[in-house]
Amino acid sequence: MNFQLTIVKVGGQIIEEPDALKNLLKDFSRIAGYKMLIHGGGRMATELAEKLGVKSRMVDGRRITDEETLKIVTMVYAGLANKRIVAQLQALKVDAVGLTGADMNVILSQKRPVTDVDYGFVGDVKEVNIKALLEIINQGYVPVLAPLTHDGEGNLLNTNADTIAAEVACSLAGDFNVRLIYCFEKKGVLTDENDENSVIRNLDRELYQQYKEEGIIKAGMIPKLDNAFRAFASGVKEIIITSAAGMNTGKGTYIK
Amino acid sequence: MNFQLTIVKVGGQIIEEPDALKNLLKDFSRIAGYKMLIHGGGRMATELAEKLGVKSRMVDGRRITDEETLKIVTMVYAGLANKRIVAQLQALKVDAVGLTGADMNVILSQKRPVTDVDYGFVGDVKEVNIKALLEIINQGYVPVLAPLTHDGEGNLLNTNADTIAAEVACSLAGDFNVRLIYCFEKKGVLTDENDENSVIRNLDRELYQQYKEEGIIKAGMIPKLDNAFRAFASGVKEIIITSAAGMNTGKGTYIK
Numbered sequence: 001m002n003f004q005l006t007i008v009k010v011g012g013q014i015i016e017e018p019d020a021l022k023n024l025l026k027d028f029s030r031i032a033g034y035k036m037l038i039h040g041g042g043r044m045a046t047e048l049a050e051k052l053g054v055k056s057r058m059v060d061g062r063r064i065t066d067e068e069t070l071k072i073v074t075m076v077y078a079g080l081a082n083k084r085i086v087a088q089l090q091a092l093k094v095d096a097v098g099l100t101g102a103d104m105n106v107i108l109s110q111k112r113p114v115t116d117v118d119y120g121f122v123g124d125v126k127e128v129n130i131k132a133l134l135e136i137i138n139q140g141y142v143p144v145l146a147p148l149t150h151d152g153e154g155n156l157l158n159t160n161a162d163t164i165a166a167e168v169a170c171s172l173a174g175d176f177n178v179r180l181i182y183c184f185e186k187k188g189v190l191t192d193e194n195d196e197n198s199v200i201r202n203l204d205r206e207l208y209q210q211y212k213e214e215g216i217i218k219a220g221m222i223p224k225l226d227n228a229f230r231a232f233a234s235g236v237k238e239i240i241i242t243s244a245a246g247m248n249t250g251k252g253t254y255i256k
Numbered sequence: 257m258n259f260q261l262t263i264v265k266v267g268g269q270i271i272e273e274p275d276a277l278k279n280l281l282k283d284f285s286r287i288a289g290y291k292m293l294i295h296g297g298g299r300m301a302t303e304l305a306e307k308l309g310v311k312s313r314m315v316d317g318r319r320i321t322d323e324e325t326l327k328i329v330t331m332v333y334a335g336l337a338n339k340r341i342v343a344q345l346q347a348l349k350v351d352a353v354g355l356t357g358a359d360m361n362v363i364l365s366q367k368r369p370v371t372d373v374d375y376g377f378v379g380d381v382k383e384v385n386i387k388a389l390l391e392i393i394n395q396g397y398v399p400v401l402a403p404l405t406h407d408g409e410g411n412l413l414n415t416n417a418d419t420i421a422a423e424v425a426c427s428l429a430g431d432f433n434v435r436l437i438y439c440f441e442k443k444g445v446l447t448d449e450n451d452e453n454s455v456i457r458n459l460d461r462e463l464y465q466q467y468k469e470e471g472i473i474k475a476g477m478i479p480k481l482d483n484a485f486r487a488f489a490s491g492v493k494e495i496i497i498t499s500a501a502g503m504n505t506g507k508g509t510y511i512k
Binding site for chain 2: 048051052071074075076077078079080082083084086087088090091095096097098099100102103104105135139141148150152153154155156
């Protein structure tokens, strides 16, 4: 029987509010067994870009990453966001190690080809280094992944944190019973975005398709849910979409 | 017999010039056996601080680190500088892993007490986690250390890179034959700062004392040399102060 590994993905909004982050990390520290954290930081990056007079351009919620923007996200994701989390986890006796995809060659990606849109220095995941992740997890360390990967040719690439969480979960599904928890600002996937209590308890592919067609599940949620269903299809045992407060309560939307 | 471990410290000036950095990393990749890199980044931090309108204040070459400055050095040291180096080393087939002192609790420090000067969020090294460093080195990874430590209570602290290099070298001197190479902008310790060819070949404590008294070795070099002599006294086998180009040539100043 495999051991359990809990992979938690937290969005940018949570990690930039000191009190919310503190609570979240406290909850994370209470998760028993092997675990891993993957964080965003987009809003902090937008804020720094504004201060530096670099324009943030988004297409379908994805950041166009030119050279200046790559510097900014590297500073924010791998620097400020990642190391703050690591230092706070250490204070909670969680032996965290902050990594980008370049560190230990953990996630190799390729620059997204230019089609209608040139996303710039954005990477699509090519390979997760299972061996390296297993080594550090089995030694008792808790990886904290920043949403940056590398192309193996010396370039860092900006990569969506939801996607990284799903890819890592899929890759480790053969070695662990993987639970994947997406924490975001809502209590789960809602049927009515104005009603926090309209959380869908169980969401399977059929219902997902139906809700998409009916316009109940809208554009913003679709990439996250596509990642979640891909993880489910790859053998990830449990996938929950919930709020930060829902991490240990069992509440939220379960992907089936 | 112990294996050899080469610890290279590179200053901020080298790492911010793309071509100089590329050459340096190529030289570093050629070092045989176990190795580790420790980098600065002060000039990049000063540049970012200027852009953000945050005033850089230095006392005796050490940066006063208030809250805003701590954010800046975290972004630059742990983010931009560290991850660029890691990505480029990966391209050179060096399996690098970028770490601050908070990651794997590698370097615990304490906030410097306020005396005449309040340095702010500056840490003095308390303990190097030999076990964690040995684990990753023995697995074939090459640590790339950013000059940040943590206090174990959730705070990152700015720590001088020369000091980190010396502390890590001292801590590992029992497990490896440690060579410590300080790369900076000169060819070595000079008797005449305007003559690049006036490199002191061998420098022992007695000569160091004499040169200090005669004003031949000046304030700027003293903290670096004090670190170097401390490392020598702690059993570090070879300590060289040299230029980036001198890394593999055997040229430079040898501390005896």
